[in-house]
Amino acid sequence: MGRQEESERFRRIGNRIGRSFIPFVALAQALQLAFPVPGARWLTFELIVLGAIALLTSPWWWRRRLELSPTARLTMAAFLALVAYGIVSLLLHPEPVVTAPGGGPVPKIFVLVPLLTAVAAMFAGVGMVLSAERAQRMRILAWGGLAALVVAFLGWPFQSAHRNYVRLATGQGGAAIIHVMFLIIVALGLAQYVRGRRPWLTAGLVFGGLAAVIATQSRGAIVNIGAWLSLIAAGWLIHYPKDSRKLWPVGLALMVGVFSLPFVPGLSRITSFEEPKRAENLLTALNIWSQDPVTMAFGTGPGRVWPWYAYESGLYPMPGGDYTRFAPTPFGDILLTPHSTPLAMLVELGIVGALLGLLMGASLLLGWWRSRTSLARLIVSSATLACLVAFLVDTYLLRNFGISMWWWATIALVSSWQEATDEERAARAHPARRGAD
Numbered sequence: 001m002g003r004q005e006e007s008e009r010f011r012r013i014g015n016r017i018g019r020s021f022i023p024f025v026a027l028a029q030a031l032q033l034a035f036p037v038p039g040a041r042w043l044t045f046e047l048i049v050l051g052a053i054a055l056l057t058s059p060w061w062w063r064r065r066l067e068l069s070p071t072a073r074l075t076m077a078a079f080l081a082l083v084a085y086g087i088v089s090l091l092l093h094p095e096p097v098v099t100a101p102g103g104g105p106v107p108k109i110f111v112l113v114p115l116l117t118a119v120a121a122m123f124a125g126v127g128m129v130l131s132a133e134r135a136q137r138m139r140i141l142a143w144g145g146l147a148a149l150v151v152a153f154l155g156w157p158f159q160s161a162h163r164n165y166v167r168l169a170t171g172q173g174g175a176a177i178i179h180v181m182f183l184i185i186v187a188l189g190l191a192q193y194v195r196g197r198r199p200w201l202t203a204g205l206v207f208g209g210l211a212a213v214i215a216t217q218s219r220g221a222i223v224n225i226g227a228w229l230s231l232i233a234a235g236w237l238i239h240y241p242k243d244s245r246k247l248w249p250v251g252l253a254l255m256v257g258v259f260s261l262p263f264v265p266g267l268s269r270i271t272s273f274e275e276p277k278r279a280e281n282l283l284t285a286l287n288i289w290s291q292d293p294v295t296m297a298f299g300t301g302p303g304r305v306w307p308w309y310a311y312e313s314g315l316y317p318m319p320g321g322d323y324t325r326f327a328p329t330p331f332g333d334i335l336l337t338p339h340s341t342p343l344a345m346l347v348e349l350g351i352v353g354a355l356l357g358l359l360m361g362a363s364l365l366l367g368w369w370r371s372r373t374s375l376a377r378l379i380v381s382s383a384t385l386a387c388l389v390a391f392l393v394d395t396y397l398l399r400n401f402g403i404s405m406w407w408w409a410t411i412a413l414v415s416s417w418q419e420a421t422d423e424e425r426a427a428r429a430h431p432a433r434r435g436a437d
Contacts, residue, residue, distance in 0.1 A: 014060045021129075021409075022140065028170075033402065050124045061130045090108055106315065111309065114398065118398055118404070134418035142188045149182075167216055185205055299348045306336065308323075344395055361388060364384065380414050
């Protein structure tokens with residue numbers, strides 16, 4: 001069915017589904033959906049919910065799939081190929097084994113569920129965006145971002161009590177990873193400002209989002225913001241070298257960030273980049289990967305190096321009760337999670353997985369390059385690309401699926417971008433005339 005054949009009822013229902021993104025992401029900050037289902041610990045509420053969203057939105061993301069740019073479709077296809085390869089690899093390898101004290105063999109279903117959840121998160125994020133008509137997509141994500149910020153700050157004391165630290169975290173992720181969502185929210189707010197939409201909403205998104213990023217006290221967040229601002233400046237100046245004045249909001253954000261750093265709680269932690277545990281994890285992982293040519297080419301198999309879901313599901317006890325502990329291997333001690341998306345792809349899925357991940361990155365870079373014609377679009381596209389910096393130091397897409405859903409949603413938004421029409425610009429410039437009409 002072509003877009004011209006869509007009925008009014010189809011569009012109306014799709015818009016309602018798209019707007020349901022707002023209460024969903026607000027609720028997701030309060031509830032941790034990654035918990036296992038009682039009586040079926042191999043299954044998570046997250047797979048059920050994200051899978052249901054993917055199925056519910058399937059008529060819209062299927063019929064409107066051609067609204068996505070070729071680079072976005074290639075990114076999705078590469079990720080689907082990556083997961084499919086992971087499933088085949090899982091079936092061909094022996095069961096993973098938890099080598100930490102109290103561990104044992106891990107049934108393959110415990111590794112299959114995260115792979116399926118990764119696909120569900122992708123289609124849920126893309127589907128929630130494509131279900132709404134183009135003119136409403138940016139507005140829906142912006143309001144969803146504001147709702148997520150409000151609930152995140154309201155739930156901060158409860159999350160701190162649950163996680164035993166004061167850094168800002170939500171039900172969708174801990175302090176070390178949730179900053180990716182907050183960066184996307186800031187980008188949505190800045191893009192709305194550039195488009196001249198709802199000043200108070202954009203102020204809430206930008207300043208609230210920046211405050212949330214700082215409250216995470218994440219070192220990766222600071223690097224991420226720096227990469228984002230650099231991509232915006234580089235992209236715009238390359239395309240419009242004589243129109244640098246439009247970048248003043250970016251410069252203002254940079255100055256505010258620099259001058260506010262001395263007053264940020266936990267500054268010593270944010271500015272310290274010494275990571276001996278991550279370094280040891282990287283060295284051990286590369287030793288495992290390079291043990292023979294077959295493993296280098298095809299990987300160890302999913303979950304065979306980092307069977308993290310065996311801990312999260314309660315199948316086996318987590319050493320020390322947190323992810324900063326090590327598990328022993330014949331090649332050295334290794335952390336309980338990869339702490340790096342590319343590292344997970346390379347070690348567990350081999351050069352095949354790494355090449356598919358590289359194809360995703362190249363497609364995103366090309367999509368970013370093509371987004372430079374619009375500053376608002378470039379702002380959001382730069383945030384999406386800058387998230388790859390965060391992917392280097394933590395595990396997304398194959399883990400942390402709620403935040404990954406946000407990332408996929410922004411890919412769909414950028415690739416199906418719609419600029420303001422002449423009528424909308426005139427209405428914003430002459431609100432009295434709009435009321436008379």
